[in-house]
Amino acid sequence: MKHIINMKQTAITSMLSAFWFEHQSRINIDSDHHIIYLPETTGVSLISGGGSGHEPAHFGYVGEGMLTASVSGQLFTPPFPAAILKAITLTDNGQGVCLIVKNFASDVEVFTEAMRQAREKGHDVEMVIVSDDVSIDNKTTYSKRKRGVAGTVLMHKLLGFYNQQGKTLKELTAIANNILPHLFTLGVALSSAELPKTAPFFKLNKDEVYFGVGIHGEKGYRKEPFQSSEQLAIELYNKLKHLHQFRQDDHYAFLINGLGATPLLEQYVFSNDVRRLAALDKITIDFLKTGTQLSSYNMQGISLTCLKITDPSMKTALQAPVDVSHW
Numbered sequence: 001m002k003h004i005i006n007m008k009q010t011a012i013t014s015m016l017s018a019f020w021f022e023h024q025s026r027i028n029i030d031s032d033h034h035i036i037y038l039p040e041t042t043g044v045s046l047i048s049g050g051g052s053g054h055e056p057a058h059f060g061y062v063g064e065g066m067l068t069a070s071v072s073g074q075l076f077t078p079p080f081p082a083a084i085l086k087a088i089t090l091t092d093n094g095q096g097v098c099l100i101v102k103n104f105a106s107d108v109e110v111f112t113e114a115m116r117q118a119r120e121k122g123h124d125v126e127m128v129i130v131s132d133d134v135s136i137d138n139k140t141t142y143s144k145r146k147r148g149v150a151g152t153v154l155m156h157k158l159l160g161f162y163n164q165q166g167k168t169l170k171e172l173t174a175i176a177n178n179i180l181p182h183l184f185t186l187g188v189a190l191s192s193a194e195l196p197k198t199a200p201f202f203k204l205n206k207d208e209v210y211f212g213v214g215i216h217g218e219k220g221y222r223k224e225p226f227q228s229s230e231q232l233a234i235e236l237y238n239k240l241k242h243l244h245q246f247r248q249d250d251h252y253a254f255l256i257n258g259l260g261a262t263p264l265l266e267q268y269v270f271s272n273d274v275r276r277l278a279a280l281d282k283i284t285i286d287f288l289k290t291g292t293q294l295s296s297y298n299m300q301g302i303s304l305t306c307l308k309i310t311d312p313s314m315k316t317a318l319q320a321p322v323d324v325s326h327w
Contacts, residue, residue, distance in 0.1 A: 001298070003196045011196075012052050012072055019059060023325055027062055030090065033083040036062050037069035037091050043163045044172055045069065045091040048100040048156060049084065050107050051076040053195070053297040054215060057153060060326030066160035067100075067324075075195050075297070076216050078107045084114035088123055096124035096169030098176075100155055102148025103131035104216075126169055128176040130155050132185040132305065134243055135212030135221055147214050150257040150294045151183040151305045154318070157327065161317035182310060184243055186236045187259065187303030189213040190226065193296045211235060215259070215296040229266065233273035236304040244306060246281055253287035253318055254278070255305035260295035262302055267291065270302055287318040293326070 005011045012034055020029035020036065028039045036059040048058040049071030058070040069087045073079035088097050097118065101111045108129060115125045132151030158179060159172055167175065189210045192200035201217025204210055209232065212220035226232075246252075256271040258264070271290040278285055286309050309315055 001194045005196060008075075008196045012074060015052070015055075016059065016072060019325075026323065030086060033086045034072040034079060035069055035083065035087045035090065036072075037087060038062065038064075041068050041091050041093050042095075043166065044095050044169045045088070045093065045097040046100060046156070046159055046163060047071065047084070047087050047091065047097060048152070049073070049087070050078050050102055050104075051216075053193070054294050056292070056326035057294040058156070061153065061156045061324050063322060063324035065164060065320060065322030065324065066156050066327065078104075078110045081110050081114040081117060084111055085117050088114065088118045088125065089121075092123050096126070098159065098169060098172050099125065099127040100152065100159065100176075101127055101129050102152050103129050103146055104148060107148070124169060126173045128155065128159075128173060128180075130180065130183070132180075132183045133214065134184045134186055134239070135214070145212075145214070145218070147218065149185045149187065149215055149305075150255055150303050151185045151307070153257075153293045154183065154253065154255055154305065154307055155179065157322070158314065158317045160322065161320050178310070179307070179314075182244075182308040183305070184240050185303055185305040186211075186239050187213060187257075187301060188232050188236060189220070189259065189299055189301035191261070191300040193217050193260065193299040195297060213301070215294065217296070217299070229270045230273045232302070233270055233277060233304075237274055237277045240304065240306050241281070244308060246283055248282040249284060251284045251286045251309040251315070252278070253307040253309060253314070254285055254289075255293065255307075256288075256290040257294060257303045257305065258292035259299040259301035259303060260292065261298045261300040262292070264291065267302060274304060286315040
């Protein structure tokens with residue numbers, strides 16, 4: 001596979017430099033630590049990040065109403081604790097810091113270490129670990145993988161809104177913990193992600209799809225021949241329906257997320273299939289968003305996230321306008 005880069009080791013710096021140049025009227029950059037951040041902050045500092053290759057996550061969500069800062073590592077590799085600590089010191093205005101972290105062991109490890117160091121320096125820091133992936137890990141016990149995937153972006157949006165409403169760090173953490181049990185994601189790949197000078201993470205026959213794969217190409221739960229968008233939607237929707245125990249007149253938010261190489265046309269076809277399935281179940285969709293929000297570099301595929309609306313303010317939060325580049 002061909003990649004439009006110069007050198008792999010400078011690709012992330014080049015990407016962030018161009019992003020900053022485009023949006024410099026409202027954001028700052030720390031090139032040494034790969035941080036995009038707001039120059040002036042109010043309320044709690046909301047920081048997220050992880051390995052690159054998942055764009056527009058997470059720097060695409062830095063702005064009023066969402067994140068205060070993002071920290072980018074190398075491709076599929078989390079940033080160093082020192083970079084995360086730098087983001088904390090750049091943005092903490094005394095109201096505290098909330099780290100929003102995808103549930104991968106390496107990500108949790110580096111963010112936990114940065115939190116420890118920041119607390120030693122006197123910063124008030126809490127961490128929210130998003131684990132929305134419900135792909136089956138064990139076919140005997142049906143245990144879930146609990147990786148952090150596209151639902152993380154909805155967490156950015158919700159906490160960003162409540163932060164604007166003046167919620168404290170303690171209150172934001174409690175809100176996040178109330179949201180997490182109602183946030184589920186499941187995806188399907190038509191091809192593997194492929195990093196520069198690296199073999200694909202898995203192989204598929206030309207007519208195959210792979211359900212339940214992770215955003216770094218981690219193992220899924222079933223391969224089968226591709227039939228149609230509708231059949232993909234039925235598989236993902238019904239799995240989430242079973243886990244969530246959808247009931248008539250329940251209210252939900254749905255996020256249809258392209259995994260990097262899926263055309264927007266196809267994302268909307270799939271989105272329409274999901275909408276029709278929800279209508280058959282008489283589920284009220286309070287919020288529907290379609291687009292590439294958290295990708296897997298150049299993977300062709302799609303994921304479906306559902307979030308039960310347990311409080312009317314959640315609908316308001318999801319629909320509220322924001323000043324970011326990619327929501």
